[in-house]
Amino acid sequence: MSKSLQSIPYSVLDLAPIREDGTPQDAFHRTVDLAKHTEKLGYTRYWLAEHHNMPFIASSATSVLIGHVASHTSTIRVGSGGIMLPNHAPLVIAEQFGTLESLYPERVDLGLGRAPGTDQLTAHALRRGVKSGPNDFPDQLEELRSYFDPTRGKDNPHVRAYPGEGLDIPIWLLGSSGYSAQLAGKEGLPFAFASHFSPRDTVPALDLYRREFKPSKHLDQPHAMVGVNIIAADTDEEAERLSTTLQQQFLNLIRQNEFPLPPPVDSMEDIWTERERQALQQQLSSSIIGSKDTVRKKLYDFIEKTGADEIMVISQIYDHEARRRSYEIVAELFQEHSS
Template sequence: MSTFTPKLSVLDLAPILAGGSARDAYRRTLDLARHAEKLGYHRFWLAEHHNMPGIASSATALLIGHVASGTEKIRVGSGGVMLPNHAPLVVAEQFGMLESLFPGRIDLGLGRASGTDMRTTQALRRTMGAGGADFPELLSELRAYLDPTFEPNDSGVRAVPGEGLNIPVWLLGSSDVSARMAGRLGLPFAFASHFAPDGLHGALKAYRSSFIPSRALKEPYVMIGLTVMAADDADEARYLATSEARQVLSLLRGRPDKLQPPVEDMDALWNSREKALISKQLDFGLIGDQATIREKLPAIYEATQADEFIITSHLHDHQARLRSYEIVAETAKEMWP
């Protein structure tokens, strides 16, 4: 086994529980971030989604500020901000303000998609425009606001704050399109294997083979998403994981909902096709006890050579969620002391 130690990070969507509110979700998110910081997790990212009853992280920059203000050293960022939904200048100013308030702790992860359905996309953008095809131009404009030496900004418009600040820019993706773009630009790349595992290896190959060193990054740097639901007992972990299965099921049926409690029997809720689709997605993740983590995490590392794992755990019970991250951190320290 390699002696290299991959970093561990957290991806949070501020899940809203059945019967709960966004305010409750923000309290749990901050508690989780503080817990992750104590456990030694490297970064804590929040993701932009809209029109989702079970996700409270839509105003991502605001929530990043809330988490950063309540923690001390863990990096906090976006995983990601969906750039086509925003004017690049606004993103540069928002993250310039965050970096000014919390220097050396802010990451800007960017996605090409909208993070929502078509009707909500239109409500966000007012017009559909290029439908995301103009992402390379938007990205170049944003990077020029942050670093005028990267691509001179002839418009006379400056990002204040933002200009000249060292804010790491990441590209996120679930296919090889963003992977190749990140490689050509010499940027770090995060792959959403927690919901699109089939494209993982192709995207990693595309990223590494197309990588050109840049001022931002001299060698390829890959982070991959993992769904992890760990408990002290493997059967308990599988039971807790049914909350995630129920949430994915609601998305498949076009009726997104708040995060529901776990159930003893998923077969009473899904049909055979739905079971196959959801099981395939969750099978790439780690659901079980410490022995499961000890077996599967090194295998995923050896297969991907990932520099970092960003872990998401949609568990209904908050204490069980905290314990899940504890188990991962404890097991990783045993494997990679």
């Protein structure tokens, strides 16, 4: 059955981008402004992502920034998209999110990933020991959940999370392949897929999640949120120009260049090679770029293709006012004819 936009929650993923002309402090000011703006526009969640050693992302201390955003908003849910659990002791994450939930009751989401969110050298610097890595993710997840649920912690009753124990904090699993999709299904947890940088695996992973899903006390049926790059503007031409910031960002990643977020350019033709252009077109193939009418059509097609239960919008736009406008246009589409 086809879903209408009006029946689907819409949310925000923010990387707190550090612009070429700015600082992390500037990025945090823009993040707070965007959170307030999208709260008024009816967005359901405002998630921040853990990345490290990336000069264009300021959200490395993710839990701290979540608290900052929550303190400046009042209704929108705030959370992690995600916390990279292998980088942390599960007890520490239980305490951090127990603290956030205690400060901002019924507004906190804990999205978890198994990737490092960085390069291997930085991952080594972050992790507590050589045995802590992505392959340990199911055990780390079990340990983390035990700190919230006292009935699961009977095997280790002497180590408990205060605050944290007894709190009902929604846990989401995040992924860009089938691994977390399968685990989320087996555990009966909501699942968020990173289609914004892994478009080819989107439908197979979502199908796997739904096939493997087992009802739990958290969910009686699967709930899949899909992250997608959306750059909306008043005209197709303006949106295409704004999107060159995203293209340059991914090109820098391919080239292993460490630069802050670049401003848009009139053309990418003199910047990328033909091979790089093809690689980027493939990696960003699910991106939705254009005017309101163009985005409407592409968004309907995307939801029809994925069967997404919720959309998480990522808009890496250099100009802050243009970014605010993009989120306005998307909200208008989700709210059309909803009254």
